[in-house]
Amino acid sequence: MEFSVKSGIAEKQRSACIVIGVFEPRRLSAVGEQLDKISEGYLSNLLRRGDLEGKSGQVLLLHHVPNILSERVLLVGCGKERELDERQYKQIITRTINTLNETGSMEAVCFLPELHVKGRDTYWKVRMAVESTHDSLYQFNQLKSKKGETRRPLRKLVFNVPTRRELGIGEKAIEHGLAIANGKKVCRDVANMPPNICNPAYLAEQASELAKQYDSINTKLIGEAEMEKLGMGSYLAVGRGSENESIMSLIEYKGSHDEQAPIVLVGKGLTFDTGGISLKPGAAMDEMKYDMGGAASVLGTMHALAELNLPINVVGVLAGCENMPDGRAYRPGDVLTTMSGQTVEVLNTDAEGRLVLCDALTYVERYNPEAVIDVATLTGACVIALGHHATGLMSTHNPLAHDLLNASEHSGDRAWRLPVWDDYQEQLESPFADMANIGGRPAGSITAACFLSRFTRKYNWAHLDIAGTAWQSGKNKGSTGRPVPLLTQYLIERAETQNNN
Numbered sequence: 001m002e003f004s005v006k007s008g009i010a011e012k013q014r015s016a017c018i019v020i021g022v023f024e025p026r027r028l029s030a031v032g033e034q035l036d037k038i039s040e041g042y043l044s045n046l047l048r049r050g051d052l053e054g055k056s057g058q059v060l061l062l063h064h065v066p067n068i069l070s071e072r073v074l075l076v077g078c079g080k081e082r083e084l085d086e087r088q089y090k091q092i093i094t095r096t097i098n099t100l101n102e103t104g105s106m107e108a109v110c111f112l113p114e115l116h117v118k119g120r121d122t123y124w125k126v127r128m129a130v131e132s133t134h135d136s137l138y139q140f141n142q143l144k145s146k147k148g149e150t151r152r153p154l155r156k157l158v159f160n161v162p163t164r165r166e167l168g169i170g171e172k173a174i175e176h177g178l179a180i181a182n183g184k185k186v187c188r189d190v191a192n193m194p195p196n197i198c199n200p201a202y203l204a205e206q207a208s209e210l211a212k213q214y215d216s217i218n219t220k221l222i223g224e225a226e227m228e229k230l231g232m233g234s235y236l237a238v239g240r241g242s243e244n245e246s247i248m249s250l251i252e253y254k255g256s257h258d259e260q261a262p263i264v265l266v267g268k269g270l271t272f273d274t275g276g277i278s279l280k281p282g283a284a285m286d287e288m289k290y291d292m293g294g295a296a297s298v299l300g301t302m303h304a305l306a307e308l309n310l311p312i313n314v315v316g317v318l319a320g321c322e323n324m325p326d327g328r329a330y331r332p333g334d335v336l337t338t339m340s341g342q343t344v345e346v347l348n349t350d351a352e353g354r355l356v357l358c359d360a361l362t363y364v365e366r367y368n369p370e371a372v373i374d375v376a377t378l379t380g381a382c383v384i385a386l387g388h389h390a391t392g393l394m395s396t397h398n399p400l401a402h403d404l405l406n407a408s409e410h411s412g413d414r415a416w417r418l419p420v421w422d423d424y425q426e427q428l429e430s431p432f433a434d435m436a437n438i439g440g441r442p443a444g445s446i447t448a449a450c451f452l453s454r455f456t457r458k459y460n461w462a463h464l465d466i467a468g469t470a471w472q473s474g475k476n477k478g479s480t481g482r483p484v485p486l487l488t489q490y491l492i493e494r495a496e497t498q499n500n501n
């Protein structure tokens with residue numbers, strides 16, 4: 001897909017299609033009115049006759065509108081003008097893209113970014129249009145023997161902005177939007193890949209590919225032998241029941257001078273989570289291929305970062321591992337020694353994510369990071385608490401938590417904070433080790449974060465629980481690419497503040 005911005009007059013556009021908003025009830029947007037005049041009332045006549053009410057999501061495709069140079073005019077219902085909000089705007093874009101793609105317009109000029117969306121500027125409207133376009137065109141058909149290809153797919157989209165002054169803003173929005181959209185695609189592609197293909201070695205290969213693609217990136221792989229030497233007893237225990245070797249991939253991005261402390265992103269990369277000896281029930285177990293969604297989002301974010309060439313240093317960690325039941329598998333009752341020296345009594349082998357992450361979190365101390373953010377499909381409890389709309393954010397460092405919440409607000413990739421008060425820590429007490437790996441049913445997401453917090457004392461840390469947001473179930477089952485937008489936004493904003501200092 002090719003995007004550009006333009007600031008032009010609707011009637012002068014010569015394109016396969018021009019896209020115009022219509023508000024409820026039967027009211028043309030400002031640009032629509034200009035076209036209506038040129039076409040001598042053709043559009044308003046249609047509306048008067050009741051062909052389109054303007055309800056959000058309605059579409060009407062017109063051919064050969066009198067005096068209009070473009071072949072087609074697509075009228076898109078936008079609901080009540082005063083009620084046009086972010087969610088509706090994205091839905092309208094999605095509807096537009098699907099219609100264009102299905103009706104043979106290979107290019108179009110879209111006037112929707114000129115509509116007023118509550119609290120959002122041109123930058124946001126163009127960027128979201130780019131992201132939503134990519135989202136709606138995304139397909140995962142690599143493993144289908146027959147790929148159902150669209151005959152005349154949408155190839156080129158021009159966004160019109162109200163004034164020439166905003167052209168630069170629009171271009172920036174396209175650049176950011178594209179980097180995020182491409183990062184999301186990288187994330188979705190690896191996350192959707194089935195677990196017989198996507199194992200820890202596959203994750204490592206993807207990490208190495210990135211290093212080949214970008215000079216700013218170097219990748220290091222840490223296999224089981226090296227983990228043994230490092231004393232990562234907890235991480236190793238989780239992978240012990242699997243035929244697939246555990247591999248931790250380190251993706252080092254250098255966009256700034258050596259002394260600049262890096263931001264470290266650590267992704268949970270359970271390429272399959274059966275629960276281990278504490279076996280999960282069978283229903284929907286296939287979805288546990290998405291238990292590497294954290295790692296996938298870190299990979300996607302590193303991709304976006306390299307594409308944007310941001311002037312910061314960032315390390316991405318993919319904590320690859322597979323949790324299987326087997327004769328060699330770790331068991332409930334085992335006591336593990338973590339890389340930090342702290343011991344853990346395993347009470348449930350299905351609480352494996354924290355056991356992998358804790359050693360990865362200790363490992364990254366060596367980078368003397370400015371901040372560490374881990375991303376994990378960590379707890380079913382998070383889905384119960386926040387559903388599928390918000391990622392759970394937990395942090396022991398308020399400024400970092402605020403930066404992430406701001407980034408989530410700005411990117412539209414929502415997160416909501418839960419507390420990590422010390423009061424919860426006692427749920428992790430164990431009679432046999434320094435701590436247990438589970439804290440009981442109350443506040444399951446928080447006690448998981450409390451567990452991790454014991455391994456992050458040496459730096460500023462935040463944790464994103466994406467159990468409810470990393471993928472969708474049901475008919476449209478698939479990875480969502482979240483939280484690539486949130487993380488990339490955070491890094492864009494970090495780069496901006498660092499540059500201003």
Ligand code: BES
Pocket residue numbers: 273275291348350351352353377378379380381383438439444467468
């Ligand atoms: N990967 C799961 C969490 C999960 C479950 C994410 C369902 C998304 C949907 C994690 O490894 C896990 O199994 N967590 C347990 C922890 C429990 C044993 C304390 C859970 O949430 O049930």
Ligand code: MN
Pocket residue numbers: 273275349350351352353
């Ligand atoms: Mn589990």
Ligand code: ZN
Pocket residue numbers: 270273291350352353377378
């Ligand atoms: Zn898991």
